[in-house]
Amino acid sequence: MERRHQVVVVGAGPAGLNAAKYAANAGCDVALIDSGKRLGGQYWRHTGVQDFDQSLHDDFDSASLLVDAVRANPRITICSDTSIWSASILDEQIILRTKNGAFITQRLVLATGAYDRTIPFPGWDIPGVMTAGAAQSLLKGSGVIAGKKIVVAGTGPFLLPVAAALSTHGAESVELYEATPWNAWLSQLHILLQNPSKIFGALGYFKTLRNNKVKMQYHSAVVAAHADDSGLLKSVTVAKIDSNYKVLSEREVPCDVVAISYGFTPDIALAASLSLKAKVASDGSTFIEVDAEQRATTLDAKYQIFAAGELTGVGGSDLALVEGAIAGLAAAGSSQNKKTLLKLRRRSARFAQALLKVYPVPNGWKGWLKNDTTICRCEEVDYQEFLEAGQVLGASDARTMKLMTRCGMGMCQGRICSRNIFDLLQSSEEDRIRGSQRPIITPITLGELAQEGLL
Amino acid sequence: MSRPDRCDAIVIGAGIVGATSAYALTRAGLKVLVIDRGTLASGTTSAGEGNILVSDKEPGPELDLALRSRDAWFELAQEIGNSFELEAKGGIVVARSEVGVSGLRELTSRQRGAGVSAEDISATELRKLEPHLSHSITEGAFYPQDSQCQPMLATAQTLKYIIDRGGQFLPNLEVTSIKSSGGKIVGVETTSGFISSPVVINAAGTWAGEIAELAGSHLPIAPRRGFILVTVPMRKLIFHKVYDAEYVANVASGAADLQSSAVVEGTQSGTILIGASRERVGFKEGIDYSVLRLLARQAIELFPILAEVQLLRAYRGFRPYAPDHLPVIGEDAQIKGLWHNAGHEGAGIGLAPASAQLIAESLTGQRAFMDSTPFSPARFMQGAVA
Numbered sequence: 110m111e112r113r114h115q116v117v118v119v120g121a122g123p124a125g126l127n128a129a130k131y132a133a134n135a136g137c138d139v140a141l142i143d144s145g146k147r148l149g150g151q152y153w154r155h156t157g158v159q160d161f162d163q164s165l166h167d168d169f170d171s172a173s174l175l176v177d178a179v180r181a182n183p184r185i186t187i188c189s190d191t192s193i194w195s196a197s198i199l200d201e202q203i204i205l206r207t208k209n210g211a212f213i214t215q216r217l218v219l220a221t222g223a224y225d226r227t228i229p230f231p232g233w234d235i236p237g238v239m240t241a242g243a244a245q246s247l248l249k250g251s252g253v254i255a256g257k258k259i260v261v262a263g264t265g266p267f268l269l270p271v272a273a274a275l276s277t278h279g280a281e282s283v284e285l286y287e288a289t290p291w292n293a294w295l296s297q298l299h300i301l302l303q304n305p306s307k308i309f310g311a312l313g314y315f316k317t318l319r320n321n322k323v324k325m326q327y328h329s330a331v332v333a334a335h336a337d338d339s340g341l342l343k344s345v346t347v348a349k350i351d352s353n354y355k356v357l358s359e360r361e362v363p364c365d366v367v368a369i370s371y372g373f374t375p376d377i378a379l380a381a382s383l384s385l386k387a388k389v390a391s392d393g394s395t396f397i398e399v400d401a402e403q404r405a406t407t408l409d410a411k412y413q414i415f416a417a418g419e420l421t422g423v424g425g426s427d428l429a430l431v432e433g434a435i436a437g438l439a440a441a442g443s444s445q446n447k448k449t450l451l452k453l454r455r456r457s458a459r460f461a462q463a464l465l466k467v468y469p470v471p472n473g474w475k476g477w478l479k480n481d482t483t484i485c486r487c488e489e490v491d492y493q494e495f496l497e498a499g500q501v502l503g504a505s506d507a508r509t510m511k512l513m514t515r516c517g518m519g520m521c522q523g524r525i526c527s528r529n530i531f532d533l534l535q536s537s538e539e540d541r542i543r544g545s546q547r548p549i550i551t552p553i554t555l556g557e558l559a560q561e562g563l564l
Numbered sequence: 565m566s567r568p569d570r571c572d573a574i575v576i577g578a579g580i581v582g583a584t585s586a587y588a589l590t591r592a593g594l595k596v597l598v599i600d601r602g603t604l605a606s607g608t609t610s611a612g613e614g615n616i617l618v619s620d621k622e623p624g625p626e627l628d629l630a631l632r633s634r635d636a637w638f639e640l641a642q643e644i645g646n647s648f649e650l651e652a653k654g655g656i657v658v659a660r661s662e663v664g665v666s667g668l669r670e671l672t673s674r675q676r677g678a679g680v681s682a683e684d685i686s687a688t689e690l691r692k693l694e695p696h697l698s699h700s701i702t703e704g705a706f707y708p709q710d711s712q713c714q715p716m717l718a719t720a721q722t723l724k725y726i727i728d729r730g731g732q733f734l735p736n737l738e739v740t741s742i743k744s745s746g747g748k749i750v751g752v753e754t755t756s757g758f759i760s761s762p763v764v765i766n767a768a769g770t771w772a773g774e775i776a777e778l779a780g781s782h783l784p785i786a787p788r789r790g791f792i793l794v795t796v797p798m799r800k801l802i803f804h805k806v807y808d809a810e811y812v813a814n815v816a817s818g819a820a821d822l823q824s825s826a827v828v829e830g831t832q833s834g835t836i837l838i839g840a841s842r843e844r845v846g847f848k849e850g851i852d853y854s855v856l857r858l859l860a861r862q863a864i865e866l867f868p869i870l871a872e873v874q875l876l877r878a879y880r881g882f883r884p885y886a887p888d889h890l891p892v893i894g895e896d897a898q899i900k901g902l903w904h905n906a907g908h909e910g911a912g913i914g915l916a917p918a919s920a921q922l923i924a925e926s927l928t929g930q931r932a933f934m935d936s937t938p939f940s941p942a943r944f945m946q947g948a949v950a
Contacts, residue, residue, distance in 0.1 A: 195853060206853065488833075502604075502720040503733065509603045512610050512716040515833060520796060520876070548851040548878045552796060555838075556871030558860040 110210030114140040117214040122150020124418025124433035125220035131437030133184035144192040201411040215412045216440045223373035223419035232334030237342025241370035256366030262286040262331040263370040269314035276321035286329035297463040354473030381545040389538040396422040403436035424461030487519020571597040573763035579609035582767035583722040584916040588924035596731040601738040605719040611881020616914040619655040619707035623678035625938040633918030644725045648718035655710030655805040742779035749901030770884035772906030787882035794877040797834030805829040826862035885909040893939040
């Protein structure tokens with residue numbers, strides 16, 4: 110089955126929802142595709158959950174309003190639970206292939222978001238070690254608390270709401286270790302002061318953390334995890350670290366869950382398979398470059414592809430919303446409210462830039478690795494194997510490393526490890542971008558591939 | 565590693581053909597330098613399945629080369645250590661029509677005459693060897709000599725062996741011209757200077773024609789595009805390399821349009837590989853999803869259970885072929901010291917060690933293990949010279 114739409118939006122998080130809404134309001138017939146069952150994406154994954162505790166989210170109302178507006182709009186066809194397994198250009202048309210047939214359009218808005226960034230350390234593959242995003246979605250999505258004694262660690266503003274939510278909703282104890290010192294914000298104080306809502310938001314989290322007796326330490330990181338006899342997490346090594354993540358002193362902290370977040374990595378797989386121009390940010394992440402109207406650079410001008418939200422550089426939901434609006438309008442060929450939106454985007458973008466500067470992830474984490482530390486979880490490649498492939502087999506770039514050791518070849522399709530592999534190898538911009546290209550974006554069965562009617 | 569000023573032989577191309585050429589020359593006592601404009605195994609070597617086959621060849625010089633090469637692979641593993649997943653997994657060729665069956669029986673009989681172990685087997689035996697094979701398939705042939713390796717590791721380990729014995733490998737170094745004087749090779753000009761050498765081995769695979777041109781010679785090597793599907797790793801479902809008898813016809817075909825017959829096999833890492841489409845479309849980038857669909861359909865026809873298996877990756881390669889579909893192995897017809905070892909099409913992994921042996925034997929004036937005339941570069945020269 111093939112479906113044609115004037116505008117197709119991929120991703121139903123803040124950016125995608127807003128893009129669909131603005132494009133539809135400008136008169137276009139829009140298809141909104143998302144791999145999840147509910148609208149809202151990773152960020153607003155609670156929408157539609159029965160009896161959801163609204164205090165878990167600081168912008169519950171705006172999320173619900175936007176989701177309701179999209180649902181009620183007759184010009185928007187919602188296609189949830191729909192994964193795109195491949196995309197390509199055929200006769201100047203953009204083809205998006207899903208298990209339920211292909212979508213065809215000449216104006217596409219990509220809002221595929223980002224995924225959690227983890228960095229490896231000894232024991233990071235023990236059950237009980239998870240991403241902060243996973244702990245958060247267990248709670249938001251199904252109301253499950255991941256453990257009793259929880260350690261939240263890493264760097265970035267995302268740690269605060271995760272620790273606050275876990276401590277409010279039943280964890281016996283929560284400890285929070287932030288690698289970056291609080292005074293890192295001093296250099297960006299002017300930006301912070303222009304965004305008072307961010308300050309109030311943070312103060313709210315701090316108050317919750319204090320009320321819930323969450324212990325918080327800066328300049329600290331989880332540098333190892335330890336399993337008990339049954340293989341489950343029993344404790345972590347928490348280290349005092351310097352600003353390059355070098356370990357200064359260590360102590361052991363008992364816990365049954367550790368939630369880790371070192372920021373996010375834009376999910377550019379779909380964008381890369383459509384050959385959109387990508388760039389590498391100062392933090393090493395790869396993002397899609399866009400113009401003032403969120404238009405990405407394509408191989409041919411006969412079709413237009415826009416990118417919005419984390420895909421164009423991690424910047425948070427405020428920036429994603431305004432980028433989505435601009436992309437939706439541009440895809441519809443409308444220029445209403447353009448000036449106001451551009452101004453809004455400038456402010457949010459400045460804040461996103463400040464975040465990037467305040468919470469860098471320096472390469473000192475390499476010093477945490479031991480010879481038997483897993484680098485690639487899917488293919489079980491450890492650090493020693495990785496180093497030997499470099500020294501003995503001459504694997505100095507990510508592609509050769511993958512061919513020699515299989516790291517990055519497994520089920521996660523490199524989502525978990527490839528950014529770390531790029532950093533360990535100090536990969537070039539070209540290697541990082543090429544390493545994101547995959548003809549099969551999400552796995553499909555051979556039976557589905559063999560079906561009639563796929564373009 | 566620093567660039568040497570001189571060496572006994574320069575091998576252009578760090579794929580499996582270049583690596584095994586360097587290996588054979590190193591063992592013959594030469595000081596060898598391998599260079600590549602990219603990294604090791606970055607061309608066709610990493611775009612195939614690691615096939616070492618005798619089953620897919622008609623009797624003739626290529627089959628003779630393949631038979632020797634199959635043994636040479638196991639000798640190589642003995643010498644440098646089998647750290648590249650070499651295994652004699654055996655091949656199974658199946659026939660689905662009456663015409664196919666009689667054709668296959670006739671082929672195995674001729675192959676046996678040429679020294680191939682080929683056993684005609686019944687439906688019961690087929691099912692014993694491959695329990696998940698489609699019930700519509702009633703007859704086939706078993707080829708115990710058919711083998712497989714992990715070609716990227718084989719390339720890396722072979723290069724490591726020559727480096728340990730005084731050879732050198734320089735990646736990311738491009739040849740800008742190949743110099744000769746009085747019809748004899750004197751060295752190559754690279755992006756980082758001139759390297760003097762009386763011998764140059766052109767092992768640039770699909771790009772060997774460009775290298776020949778840099779030396780002022782001519783080699784009609786063109787690309788043939790092929791796709792391969794890779795499933796998620798799983799429990800062992802497929803135990804041999806299994807393919808349709810039609811594949812043998814496709815291998816020998818010169819037709820330009822798409823040909824495809826599924827070649828299905830499990831690997832040591834647990835994934836299942838599905839090849840092999842063949843198209844003459846030049847160096848066409850991108851993925852043609854209709855080709856992937858055809859491969860999936862044909863694989864399911866052989867193994868219905870594959871319909872439920874998840875596809876994880878797909879990749880594309882360009883196989884180098886000459887107009888007569890035979891490899892080009894030997895000294896250039898006009899330029900002394902320029903040796904070509906290229907154009908092995910979809911059989912480069914399998915044919916590499918024996919091709920390298922032929923080069924080394926001819927170059928050092930030893931008696932070659934077989935007559936290399938059918939592979940001679942001179943066969944393309946008549947028109948070009950006149």
